[in-house]
Amino acid sequence: MPFDLHPRLRTPATALAGAALLAGTLAACGSGGPSRAQTLEVWTYQDASTHIQAEAVERFNETSDVQLELVEIPGANYQERMRTAMGTPNAPDIFFNWGSGSISDFVQQDMLVDLTDTLAETEELRDAFVPTVLAAAEIDGGVYGVPMRGVQPVILFHNTELFEQIGAEPPTTWEEMEELIEVFQAEDITPVALGGADAWTSLMWLEYLLDRTGGAGVWQRIESGESEAWGDPAVVSSAQTALDLIEDGAFGSTFLSNAYTNDGVSTYFAQGRAAMHLMGSWEYGGQLANAEEFARERLGYGTFPVISDGAGEASSIVGNPNNYWSVNAELEGEQLDAALEFLKHTTDDAYLSALVANGDIPGTVGVDDRLDDHPDPEFARFQYELITEAAAFTQSWDQALPNRAATEMMNAVDDLFSGGLTAEEFADTLRGVS
Amino acid sequence: MAGRRRARDTGRPGVLWAVPGLLFFGLFAAAPMVLVAWLSFTSWDGLSAPAWSGTENWTRLWSDPAMHRALRLSLLLTLLSWLFQTPVALLLGVWSAGRQRSRAVLSAVFFLPLLASSVALALVWRSILDPNFGLAADVARWLELGDANVLGSQRGALLAVAFVAAWQFVPFHALLYQGGARQVPRSLYDAASIDGAGTVRQFFAVTLPQLRNTVVTSSVLMVVGSLTYFETVLILTGGGPGSATTIVPYLMYETGFRAFDLGYASAVATSLVVVATGVSLLMVRLTGFGRMRSTREGM
Incomplete structure (x- = not known):
């Protein structure tokens, strides 16, 4: 990979080159900051609710050594961009997707982190999601995504x-x-x-x-x-x-x-x-x-x-049961820990409030008492009932x-x-x- | 050595001068083409390593009804484009070759579409052809044609693509013809008018034969351009309705970057290169373009 300048590569040579480059840049602008090699790329689909993910990344960065950088990808070509980037050094570390068919090929190539254990062991995520919503992220017996937007x-x-x-x-x-x-x-x-x-x-x-x-x-x-x-x-x-x-x-x-x-x-x-x-x-x-x-x-x-x-x-x-965050399987060590830590924030109060205020119904259980903060509580309740009382929730075929x-x-x-x-x-x- | 001697003989620069051009062509055209030709013999989803699949893609291509249909549509679009663009560009170019100020001003206006990006043009035309809010809706109402379902009908969508292509590329070809027409020596027209030829007769007896090389050049560019036409289809019709405008380049895109069947898409792409090269070589051969040195030999 001769043209690779991507921060995720951890070979000593590139790290050294990156550090040298970074030292130059930092000296030039005279400001301190986290090492570039510690920055993870987070891809999201750009639309009216992107600001919610941007705020979540900002909150995360305040407390973490490993920094995240949000990349907003224009909507129309998101699927193509994601697919062509995966498997190359330009692949995102954490990325938005539609679950099921949109990531099943990645799962087959072992490109994504299986989150089954993370979901079971993490208090913030365990039993947090409506089962029919989580179902679209379940592929071949594993869970490969965490719901991050509205149903x-x-x-x-x-x-x-x-x-x-x-x-x-x-x-x-x-x-x-x-x-x-x-x-x-x-x-x-x-x-x-x-x-x-x-x-x-x-x-x-x-x-x-x-x-x-x-x-x-x-x-x-x-x-x-x-x-x-x-x-x-x-x-x-x-x-x-x-x-x-x-x-x-x-x-x-x-x-x-x-x-x-x-x-x-x-x-x-x-x-x-x-x-x-x-x-x-x-x-x-x-x-x-x-x-x-x-x-x-x-x-x-x-x-x-x-x-x-x-x-x-x-x-x-x-x-669409939801959109999901998936994690690139190339991550390891401190970076993987940071990525998994970031996933927890999809169920925290600030994130859920922002979703509801934006007019979304989160895919988590027990959000009914939040629905009064929705721009149109009546429409919110209608949707919430629709979702929680559905005998079956069929995912859009083209995404399944x-x-x-x-x-x-x-x-x-x-x-x-x-x-x-x-x-x-x-x-x-x-x-x-x- | 032979090359160098010939270069000296004709007083032209040596091979060394061609190195930047050859390097550029090699890196950005020849190498990818070889790569695509190789990929056409593999099965590749873009994620795992390409797996050799022999001639599987090619046998599939041969009997794929979608490919047959796309090829038919591509050839039809090429024919439509040539039949529509050539006369318009020829007349416009010859007309604008005149030195009058009014013609210069109008030509400048005609050539404007040449400056806009294809994507922007396609978006504008899509708005114009919108059945409810576009200009097409008003025109249809005014002419009492009923609904302006242009992009929604099989024939209408293909004609719309051909029309937008013409609208976009006629200025370019007119520019070629303008340049060609201005090269025609004054003396030929003087001689013709002494022989009593009027404007129309002069056009057919002097201008058109003198523009033979330009016609071939313009036609080859037009044919190859139509065979590889893509952005407008993507934005204007998305290959639809149904598959009414799924021409070969669009089929290639869909197979490659929607279905991620990159091996098969490479076979489609390679066949397109072969067909386009073949057609242009055939045109050059049939028109005798290769043997011609000048339209003004002996003058």
Whole structure:
């Protein structure tokens, strides 16, 4: 590794060179400070809640010899950056991820620290997390991540004003859903906003439809490697339901041109041009930032409707159980101890308060008495109940599967929604993908 | 030795002068290409060491429907780009070769897109083509065309990519043609006008034949550029809807940096190098570009 200047390398030669370099730098700026070789790199996904991690790092640095340096990676390419850096000398020491498929390849290459014992032995972490939330960090019998942000269930949002206008309630059953689609279309309102240009928004519909039709077990079989489970009749039937929605005009005629990532769909929804929007709980924060009046006065929320004669539970949810900190297995000695010490702070009072104040529901147990500090306590309680009472919490499929399988699946989803595949062809294409 | 003698004969600088260029090309083009060619015979996830897999990637490439589709789309996009960009760039370039001040001012305006980054242009066009908030929505309403579902329809998305590419690259090719047209000797036009040729006749009898070399140069650049076109697709359509704009370079990116199937992605990349090189060599050969020394021999 001739070009390596990364602080993690501990060979005497590089340490010496680094020390020499550092001595020069320090002399030049005339200030003391921790040795550069003692600094760990912490990567996080840059967005509106990054400041919480920045504050946590700052608090940690005040009391530790080993210093942390937070690196904020722009969101859109986080997954690629993380993946291409791992296994090179530029890899982060502690890093944000989505658990499951986003880190399973690293686990197979023994690149991450197994945190099972740490969780069992550390008072601050033992039994601290909601089991369904921690589950996404459990791979091959080990635990490889600690929840560090909010739980993000996918919620069926609606525009309360438009529902009042037609004198209806948000749908609780699929029959009501179908009826509402007709009524809203007659009123020249798009029944459901969908950013189909981003295939993961279309995926949310399939995730819920499969859960309600076939129960959470079908996906659990696929996720655990039984790729033949794509052939389950519930897969074809839920894909067909999605096609029927498109056919019936539920998503309007331009949904394939709409994107979520440029705020297009959220703006469309906030302007009252669509009645419902199936999206992660972060939609609330986004609306609060971009269309505050809409968020406060007209943004309603509810659970996904039940499909009669379906096998799913009404309380089951899909979404992102959390984001996680994982630790690079190259760390050892004092640095490893420091990294594990840092993980403890994800459950301390300051960190949890900051999360709640930011509008997040932490993945820890017993946060109900904190929820009054949430910007919207009512929405917080709704989510908290949703999470704690869920019969099953299915992780977003694209994050549950390893990269390669997820890419194949997303292409099939995109093809299904853009008319390139029938429901049967969709299931056939995916058979063998897991 | 032979090289040096020839260099002396023609009065050109020796091989030594080419060293910086060769080193740069070797380090940043040839070496990575060799590496990618080698990777195409391995199975590699980017984490563990590449494992030799023989011709597995290549046999898969040969029968992969996604690759066939991507290749078809790439060739279609190349054809569309050439058919659209060449006449526009040619006319614009020849027109702007005139020395009038008004033409100079307008040319400066036409050449502006050349200065912007492709990513910025793609983002701007994506906003323009937004079905609800973009200019396209207003135009569609005004023309009573219904919904502006350009990026959401299979054909519309590919045409949009071809159009944005043209919008971005026509100025460059017009610049080539402008330079070429200004090299055409005045005397040829004088002779033509004595023979009674009008503007149109002069264009076809004098300008176009004189621009033969420029047409070939511009076409080769256009074809190779279209075959390796990427950023605009990534930002404008993300290869969609479905796989309607998943051209070969995008397929390579998706396979390499989404699925992290880097061995197979290398096979896609290598085949792209081979196809692009082959097509440009073929064009040079067929047009007789290689044998031509000058369009003004004997003048």
